[in-house]
Amino acid sequence: MTAPPVDVHTYYRQITDVDIGEVARELLGGRIAQDSRQTLFCDCPNHRSQSHRSLHIMLDKQGWYCFGCGVGGDVLQLVEFVHDGAVTRGQSGGGQRSRRFGNAEAANWLGKDQGNREREVVLLGACLHSHPQELKSRTSSDINLLRAKNGLDNGVHFRARDFLAARAGLPPLSKLASGSPEAAEEAHQLTLRVHEALTALAEIYHQRLIGNAEVLTWFRDKYGIGQETIERLKIGFADTGDPGAARLLMEGPGAFTMRELAAAAFRPTAQDGLVPSFDGRIVFPYWSRGRVVFMIGRRTPWTPDHDWEKSKYKKLAVRNDRNHSHVAPCIRNDVLYNEDVLLTRPERIIITEGVTDCISLMEHGFPVVSPVTVQIREADWERLLPKLAGVKTVFICQDNEVSKAGMTGALRTARILAEHGILTTLAILPLGEKQQEARRQLREQFGVGASDDAKSLPLEAEALLADAKIDVNEFFASGKTAADFEAILEAAQTPVELAIGELSAETPEADLGRLLDPILAEVRRLDPIEQDRHLRLIQQRVGKGRVPVSVLRRQMKVVEISRKGTGKRSRASGRGPAAVAAINENDSGD
Ligand SMILES: [Zn+2]
Ligand SMILES: [Zn+2]
Incomplete structure (x- = not known):
């Protein structure tokens, strides 16, 4: 829990320590015209925009600027701007509400050429709040675009401040410092x-x-x-x-x-x-x-x-107008368990399946989040991807189970993250004796193999299936240590590396092309150096001299063309990652 702030400055830092993209999505959700990794292009609520995208939320810099209104600022001012059509700035005597302006710095901060509309951006820094700063005046035309334009409108500022304070889990400033009484917005x-x-x-x-x-x-x-x-x-x-x-x-x-x-x-x-x-x-x-x-x-x-x-x-039930209209809109089921760890900008993050898996990893000091289901829903990535900025490696650690349901979600997640330039590897939990024994019995008594869909089995087999599974929580509960899990992370591989690992010198010649097809399609997506490394890896697995790298390279290009040629051809034609992905999608709890 957050310790009570000691002064106003600290207080403001705490309430603004929030991802601006998250606040923008919450406040502007339907107005977001385009969502890129670094910028949300939004339809500004405060001017009639033809492009519907002139309000830029800069996720990397955690700031915003409207090119129509000619104003910008930090997350607090975004709240003011969206809620009240105004951006307050410092008034001496206001103390905690001082802001600093500077054209050159503004242009620098924006990283763009300075134009009329781009001047006078409110600059943000670590030390803006409790230290009155002088202001440069804005051009009057810009100011006229704002309904309430001056910092004297305390209500605008207090509302935004309390909004962010509530989000930050802090009491209103008025309860901590001597301030004037204020009316809080009912929704907040x-x-x-x-x-x-x-x-x-x-x-x-x-x-x-x-x-x-x-x-x-x-x-x-x-x-x-x-x-x-x-x-x-x-x-x-x-x-x-x-x-x-x-x-x-x-x-x-x-x-x-x-x-x-x-x-x-x-x-x-x-x-x-x-x-x-x-x-x-x-x-x-x-x-x-x-x-x-x-x-x-x-x-x-x-x-x-x-x-x-x-x-x-x-x-918890979320709001709907049918039978859950009593539920507050702030109850959201798309939040990840331990999601705030992302605010700490970790270099690596583990995504795991269950809430108890997540807690076990937290307990052992790992940065981890969990969607508390097999996979993060596609729609949630919009919200989550900006929070992964700075993450170098994502490790996905799902249940290791016979049906490979967890693997299905993992592969999809890996694909989405890879498309956003985040290296994503799959950390595979090793089977213990219990799981190996259960799998042996499943094979011998019920003929259940590693990649079978295991849905229509007798009750005895269901019990064996439960025993055949291991998850992160059970891994630690069985006495394993943080160092043991580090070793698993070190051995983690990308999905395509895993698929290549399944090839061997014993792979029949007749199957080779079919098995290589989905793998080569994935390799084709990599940059040239990585392509080369993977092609050599394939060659090593199937046996040197069996397939020259030049042939693999030619095949890779043909694969891509034939995939295009057949439109939505199934990627499940081999036993590579794509094949696994096609098996099933049932959620699994633990
Ligand atoms: Zn605007
Ligand atoms: Zn300060």
Whole structure:
């Protein structure tokens, strides 16, 4: 959790320590005309734009500029600009709201030629807030484009400030420093209250887990997650004890209203009651900027035996107008578990499948996120890719299971990340004795092989399939260390390297072309030096002298042409990564 800020300057740094792309997507979602790796081109809400793309959100520089309005700034000013059509700037006496201007610096910051519209960009730095700076005046025509143009409009600024503070998990500045009273915007107030309610609810559930030796033992035995981690992440147990969680939240210091609780994690009933989202489940809170923003619950032996409680994992309901209009819009299920780790700009990041896998890696000091499903949805990449700026390597570590469902998602993720210039490798968990034995029995008793679709099998086989699987959590729970996992990361390979690794000198001549087809298509996408390395790798695997590199190179070009020629020809014709990708897509919990 964030420590309370000691001064206004620190406070502002903390609330603006947020990815501007994320804020822009939240505020401008439907107005984003184009989304590139470095820039969001948006339709400005404050001038009538013909191009519909003159408001640029610069993801790499974490700033913005509207070429129509001729203003720009930081994330705080973006909030002001979008919410109020104004950008406040420093007034002496305003103290914390001073801004600095400078044409040359502005042009430099923008990295563009200086033109009329590009002058006078609000410059951002580490030290803008508590130190009054002199301002250069803007051209009057630019200023006239703004409805409320001066920093004297405190409301504009306070609203934006509190909005970012709520996002950052900090109380409003007025509660920390002596400031004038301010009216908060209702929508943001609700977001804040909802996150507060979830945070308080997590604490209640956490206390119930700690106070329930039976459930706590079950949880710890199953996942091997330590007490310290349980406490830090406020992992809890949603029991239906008395008094109910809703009553505690309404009567406790937070004094939450029914509306606020229904907006967070409860379902209102016709009888003016509130039904909690989770019943007899282990609850994992999602933390962001010091507050709980989402929750997922795992079934336990104490979960009631209802049809609607069958699924192993259950997430909080998100808003819809049909039957969940009571849910606040800020409850979002596209958030990754431990997503804030990306704000720390790690050089490497691990993406893993389950929430307990993620927690185990966090516990062992690895930078990790989890979509808590097999793969990150395509739509979510728009939001996530800018946050991966600076990440050199993404390691995908999925469950190692017979069906290879995890591998399917991993390959798709690898493809998307590779297209955005991020090296993505697959870290493969080694099988333990238990898994090897289960796989041997599956082969011998049920004829289930490594890449079969294992859906229609008898019950005994289902148990073996569960035993045949290993995930990150089980890897650590079995006593493995951080150093052991580092070794797995070191051995991680790209999908195409893995596919090449499956070739051998024993690969029959007749199969070779078919097997090489999808591999060569992937190699073709690489730059020339990497192409060369991969072609030599193929040659090494199938046996020197069997296929000259020049032939592989010619074949690679033919493959590409024939793929184009047949349109959407299946990439599943071989046993390479593409073939694996075609097997199935069922989600797997753990
Ligand atoms: Zn504009
Ligand atoms: Zn300062």
